[in-house]
Structures are given as structure tokens and as C-alpha cells.
Amino acid sequence: MSSGKILVAQGGGPTAVINQSLAGIVLEARRFRDVRLVYGARHGVRGIVDEDFVDLTRETSHNLEAVAATPGAALGSTRDKPDLAYCQEIFKVLRAHGIEHFFYIGGNDSADTVRIVSEQAAAAGYPLRAVHVPKTIDNDLVGNDHTPGFPSAARFVAQSFAGANLDNAALPGVYIGVVMGRHAGFLTAASALGKKFPDDGPHLIYVPERPFVIERFLADVKSTYERLGRCVVAVSEGVHDGSGTPILAQLAKSAEHDAHGNVQLSGTGALADLLCEEIKGKLGIKRVRGDTFGYLQRSFIGCVSDVDQREAREVGEKAVQFAFWGDCDGSVAIRRTGFYSADFVLQRLQDVAGRTRTMEDEFIAPSGTDVTDAFRLYLRPLLGSGMPDAFRLRMAPVAKAAGGGCD
Amino acid sequence: MSSGKILVAQGGGPTAVINQSLAGIVLEARRFRDVRLVYGARHGVRGIVDEDFVDLTRETSHNLEAVAATPGAALGSTRDKPDLAYCQEIFKVLRAHGIEHFFYIGGNDSADTVRIVSEQAAAAGYPLRAVHVPKTIDNDLVGNDHTPGFPSAARFVAQSFAGANLDNAALPGVYIGVVMGRHAGFLTAASALGKKFPDDGPHLIYVPERPFVIERFLADVKSTYERLGRCVVAVSEGVHDGSGTPILAQLAKSAEHDAHGNVQLSGTGALADLLCEEIKGKLGIKRVRGDTFGYLQRSFIGCVSDVDQREAREVGEKAVQFAFWGDCDGSVAIRRTGFYSADFVLQRLQDVAGRTRTMEDEFIAPSGTDVTDAFRLYLRPLLGSGMPDAFRLRMAPVAKAAGGGCD
Numbered sequence A, B: 001m002s003s004g005k006i007l008v009a010q011g012g013g014p015t016a017v018i019n020q021s022l023a024g025i026v027l028e029a030r031r032f033r034d035v036r037l038v039y040g041a042r043h044g045v046r047g048i049v050d051e052d053f054v055d056l057t058r059e060t061s062h063n064l065e066a067v068a069a070t071p072g073a074a075l076g077s078t079r080d081k082p083d084l085a086y087c088q089e090i091f092k093v094l095r096a097h098g099i100e101h102f103f104y105i106g107g108n109d110s111a112d113t114v115r116i117v118s119e120q121a122a123a124a125g126y127p128l129r130a131v132h133v134p135k136t137i138d139n140d141l142v143g144n145d146h147t148p149g150f151p152s153a154a155r156f157v158a159q160s161f162a163g164a165n166l167d168n169a170a171l172p173g174v175y176i177g178v179v180m181g182r183h184a185g186f187l188t189a190a191s192a193l194g195k196k197f198p199d200d201g202p203h204l205i206y207v208p209e210r211p212f213v214i215e216r217f218l219a220d221v222k223s224t225y226e227r228l229g230r231c232v233v234a235v236s237e238g239v240h241d242g243s244g245t246p247i248l249a250q251l252a253k254s255a256e257h258d259a260h261g262n263v264q265l266s267g268t269g270a271l272a273d274l275l276c277e278e279i280k281g282k283l284g285i286k287r288v289r290g291d292t293f294g295y296l297q298r299s300f301i302g303c304v305s306d307v308d309q310r311e312a313r314e315v316g317e318k319a320v321q322f323a324f325w326g327d328c329d330g331s332v333a334i335r336r337t338g339f340y341s342a343d344f345v346l347q348r349l350q351d352v353a354g355r356t357r358t359m360e361d362e363f364i365a366p367s368g369t370d371v372t373d374a375f376r377l378y379l380r381p382l383l384g385s386g387m388p389d390a391f392r393l394r395m396a397p398v399a400k401a402a403g404g405g406c407d
Helices: A018-029 A044-049 A061-068 A084-096 A108-124 A150-170 A186-194 A214-228 A247-251 A270-283 A306-325 A373-383 B018-029 B044-049 B061-068 B084-096 B108-124 B150-170 B186-194 B214-228 B247-251 B270-283 B306-325 B373-383
Strands: A005-010 A037-041 A053-055 A101-106 A129-134 A174-179 A204-206 A231-236 A288-292 A330-338 A341-347 B005-010 B037-041 B053-055 B101-106 B129-134 B174-179 B204-206 B231-236 B288-292 B330-338 B341-347
Touching: A005 A018, A005 A044, A018 A037, A018 A061, A018 A101, A018 A306, A037 A044, A044 A084, A044 A101, A084 A108, A101 A108, A101 A306, A108 A129, A129 A306, A150 A174, A150 A186, A150 A231, A150 A306, A150 A373, A174 A186, A174 A270, A186 A204, A186 A231, A186 A373, A204 A214, A214 A231, A214 A270, A231 A270, A247 A270, A270 A288, A270 B270, A288 B288, A306 A330, A306 A341, A306 A373, B005 B018, B005 B044, B018 B037, B018 B061, B018 B101, B018 B306, B037 B044, B044 B084, B044 B101, B084 B108, B101 B108, B101 B306, B108 B129, B129 B306, B150 B174, B150 B186, B150 B231, B150 B306, B150 B373, B174 B186, B174 B270, B186 B204, B186 B231, B186 B373, B204 B214, B214 B231, B214 B270, B231 B270, B247 B270, B270 B288, B306 B330, B306 B341, B306 B373
Parallel strands: A005 A037, A005 A101, A101 A129, A129 A330, A174 A231, A174 A288, A204 A231, B005 B037, B005 B101, B101 B129, B129 B330, B174 B231, B174 B288, B204 B231
Antiparallel strands: A037 A053, A330 A341, B037 B053, B330 B341
């Protein structure tokens, strides 16, 4: 007989739909007669070791629905990446509270945490069912067609570039937009979905899957600018040279490192500024502007894909079903079953934990600065309904007065 | 008898709704039997002196409506600020084409251009009616309750901070968002409309109307961070010290100047990065992130206020009515007539041209780092319908297991 106590927590960077997964878990769990109490840990694994729990059983369904539609991580998140000792602490607290079901919503680091805790419980003979629920705007979880959070962030990036392209067409020059993504270029590649007409930007797209050579970058910008009189560029924050050194790290005087030993790439406009300086200095182009999309792309409150919302809700619901009806721990994954429909499976934790998916070769054009139609077909349905569209005047020319006039 | 030829052009920074004004002028003009041809100049006054005209009479109404709903300046824009000789060129071209009605959509520089051209025509005894149509996300035109373009940009800023606040609450630290606005803080102040709960950010708002003292800024951040464990800050790109020197200029090695002699403030992340470094270095806070909203805030394709769309359309329509039914040149202005409704008047060009409105004292809290309720009442109806809302879990606490447990 189960203790009837389950625990849910959220880890890593918040997304526009991570609260959908939270609501999916809580509401679905409360439909199981075995479930007596649904706890939430505040600020991820940190809240578990601190025993900072809230009783989600006391939330109204109505408020849970409202929270589900709110971006950010409603329980709070953490950047802690637990090691073995940390996971032992987690397990100790779960056991002390008699929690027998643990759901952790997060990326591949969170999957790794669930894997270790699951192993702890098995070794101790404690009846814990631990399920990882996928979430990341980077879209870098293996075994998933895509991950909840990515479609909404991609929608933001596509709409941003659709607008930046219009702005750049009105006041021509070079525009660089720097997009999140340390190792995976999916989100940067989403900028291509902002294009409508053949001469629309982004004209150049740089993803971390291809080495970034500054001389080639300058040549690409120059040739586009000479051809169109303007150039819109999408660059991933994680672009690096052939040796794997981030372009940003090459210039950063005092690069900040996080708990995972990574250089801080987000929350600074340095990469965009550097690239703009290179273009001004070496190509002599005067109007060069750079924006770093930063936290807006994962937190903006008004830009959510309805497909993403639905799926984020379902991975939460399915996690509960797998936990109560299945017989093993795992990680919920999204599989594509039609154009467009999706279904959900439970992957083994070790197949996801700590691993990183990057863009498949078939999604990157041979030029290395564009996406393929395969990528457009892959991404378009995920962006959801109601994508805004851009229209142009047809621009019927008028003869000059000196030339005799047109009338 | 009029020549039946009118000309319309767009100047300055594009907005989300400047094409509404364009459509308003073209569609309204075509309802006047005196109007035979509607020309558009490409890239503002630059397109006039270059005689780079398109025949907007050939546009379908259907496409004009689609273009109206598209952000950016569909005719193209320019940063040229014409002097007397430039305006003489403009007038020469208007006369050569027999254009007798000139509509220029733009900010206070554009109003000044219309003023000079109007004076040229009067001095030459040429029958020109010239009308300036207001547009600027800075909201800095005198004699206007607000300006078309500002409400949509304000909506973007409010939604950005609503989301940034949620993100910051999930992963606490200091977050700085740098917002456009060289002299007027309206757009930065709009960040306050992203707040819902009393402890929501932005906790500190810095507008150019108040001198920015770095020591006081650091003290403000420190005290907020100590009180809430986090701090969200909105800073105008134009903040300056007591002597009027931009904070950014104090640190910029090679500041770029535009044709108006102004330092380039947008299209660089330098100010946000500088302020973040100050906080990390002097307050010892570890997680400090800065975003520069940059061009996203004026070009994003999915964030438009319906009130703004409607009014931008109407200032265009009214410009045509004033031109054909009135007897003097001028600048269309928005006046508030209810909570909420607006009406339109024609101001004298010299009352708007080249002048800059800044935030009224009644809109800025005595602390200098917040807005007043008067500002909230002023701005809220302009943001339009369908503003997304943020909800929270109610967070019923659970007793620690070591403390005896709650059940």
C-alpha cells in the first residue's frame, strides 16, 4: 500500500509552459485514489534538501489552471546540479517524509538527478518511483522529437526576427540578434521561421553545430550587404571556433562560470557588441546594431505556442500515469506520430541523463548559414496557431518628373 | 482646382502601428473625389529628394489592410534630419510633380521638416497643404496625450517585465532590463504595468527625468536585495548624471554619434553590462543578469495594442480630413476625452516641431525610482485588451519531518 504522498519540483531555467507540466502532474495525481497528498518543493532540489515543501493538495483546481498559463517556474527553480552526496540528502528527506513518488521537471541535468536518486532508493530497497518530466528551451534532450518550452521560445525568436527584419528593411544596415543555446542551435535556427519573402532576413544563421570563423562571418555579411543593401543575422550565444573555444570567451576579460563550470553566455550583451565592432571596423559599414534576446526569449509573458502548452500539460499527466501504472522509473519523452500529432513514451533515465542532443545534419543547409526545408517542416507545427504574418506594399514605381512624368 | 496628387512618407524609427497611419491616409484620401493619385516616398524625405516614389493608388484596399497590421515602416524610413537646403530640395520635387498635399508620419524631427517645407511653399506662393502625423514609441511629442506607437511598445515592455519578474522569482538574483528612451522615461516607466503582487518587480525604475547617481543606484539595489532576496530593475538607456552626461557615455570608449550629433544608445548592450559589473563588483551579489530590450521593443511582430492600432489609423484619417476640410497646415494630436476615449485636433507645427516632452512630475514617485498611481491610470487603458495575467501558487507550507510532521 502506497503512502499516498507524492512530490513534484522544477529545475533549471524556467520556460513559458513549465507550469503546465506542474499542473498536469498535480491535477492528474489527484484523480488517483491512492494519492493523498501532493507536495511541491520550492526551488527544485534545493527545496528538497532544505525540506522547503508546500502542500499543493490545498490549491484550487481553478488557481492551478491559472498558474499553468503563467510563464516561469511557479515553485521556484535552482541551478544546483546534485552530486552523489547531494542526492543522498534528497533521498534521506524523501524517506523521512514517506514520499513514494517523485516527479522532477527539468533538462538533462535534472534527469541525471532523478537517475541517481532512483538508484539510491533501489539500493536501499525503498519503494520510490521517480520520473523525470522533460523541459528545456534548448530542445537538447535526446530521444525527444522536441522538448516542452522550446516551441514557445522558438515562437518568440521567429516573431522577433520577423519584426527585426521589417525594422531593418525600413532603416537598412546590419542587424545581429544573439539567441540562447550553448551547444544546440535549434532556437537560433527558429529565426528562419520569421522569413516570408525570399529577400527577408535572417539572411545568415550561425549555430554552434558548425565552427564559427570570424573571417568567413565577415565575408558572409559583406556579400549579403552588397547584394541587398542590408543584412539580418541570427547568432547562437554558444558559437565557438574549430577548437571549441566560445567566440565570447575569446574576448571576455572576466568570464563568469556557473556551478557546472560553464562560462556565462546569457545576461550579457558582449557577443553582439563584439560582432558589431568587427563589422564596423573591418567592413566599414556604418549602421550596425546588435541585440541580445537574453531572458526575454524564455520569460516573455505574451508569446506562447498552444501546441507547446498542450504538450507540456500532457507530459505531466503522462508522468503520473507511467508512475502509477508502469513498473519502472524513467523520463517522459515526446515522439512525433503525424503532421502534426505527438505521443508520449517513457525512456530509461540513463538514456537521457546528462546527454545533449544537437541539431541533426539534415536540418542545417550545406552553406552552414541557413536551415533546410526539413527543419522548416519540423518546426512550423510546433509554433502553434495564430502566428502573425507580415505583408508588403506592391510598390508600383512612379516616373521621375524630370524624365517626363507618368501622367 | 487641386492637382489631385498627394504624397505620404514615413520618418524616424518604425513602430508596430505606423503602417496603420499610412493605411489611414491612403484609404481616407481615396474617398475624396479631389484625390486622383496617392504617391508614397520610399525611405522618408530621402525618397522625396531622390524622387523615389511609388503609386499607392494601385494598392488594393485588401493589401493595405494587411500592411496596416504589419509592424515596421512599409514605405521605408530614414534618419535624415533635413536642414533648410534639404527642405528646399523637397519643395522643388513636390512642385515638379504638382503635389499639393504632403503627409509626413514621424516624430518631432519630422514635424520640423514639415514646418520648414510648409514655410517654403508659403513663401513661394505654392498651394501646398502639409500635415504632420504623430508617431514615436518615446511618447515625447508635446501637445499629445500620448503618441501612436508608444502604447504597443509599452505593452511589450510591461509584458517583458511581467515575465522577467517571474523568471527572477524562480531563479533569484538581480535582473536589469534596459529600455529605449533618450530623454523621456515613459517607455521605461511602462515596466511598472508588469507588476501585479506587491513584491513583484520591477522594484526599481530609473528614468532620464531624474539624475542617475551610481552610488544611490547601488544602495537601492542592495536594500531591495536584502529585503526580498532578489531585485528587478528597469533602466532607461538615456539615464545621465546631474550634469547631463549619459551614464553610458561615461564608460564608452568609442561612442557612435548619429546625424543629429547624439551618442548611439540603442543597439548595444554596454549600459546593462556596465551596471551588472558594478553590482557584482561592489555589492558582491553573484547572480546578476542584464538584458537590453533593443529593437525588439519597437519591432516585435506579436505584441500590439488594439487601442494603439485604432488611434494610429485615426490620426492618418484625420490628417486627410484636416488637410482637405481645414485651412491651415499643422500636426495631428491626440487628446484624451474620457476613461478611456480620445479625440484628435490639429496643432500648429511650431508648437510640436523639434520640441521634446518628458514625463510630468505627477507621474514620478517622490523616491525617483517608481511611478505614481496617476501614471498607472494614464497608461493602463492604452495597453489595450487581452493583456496576459500572472498567477501564483498559494504556497501552503508543510512542516519539516524532523519537526514532527504535518500528518
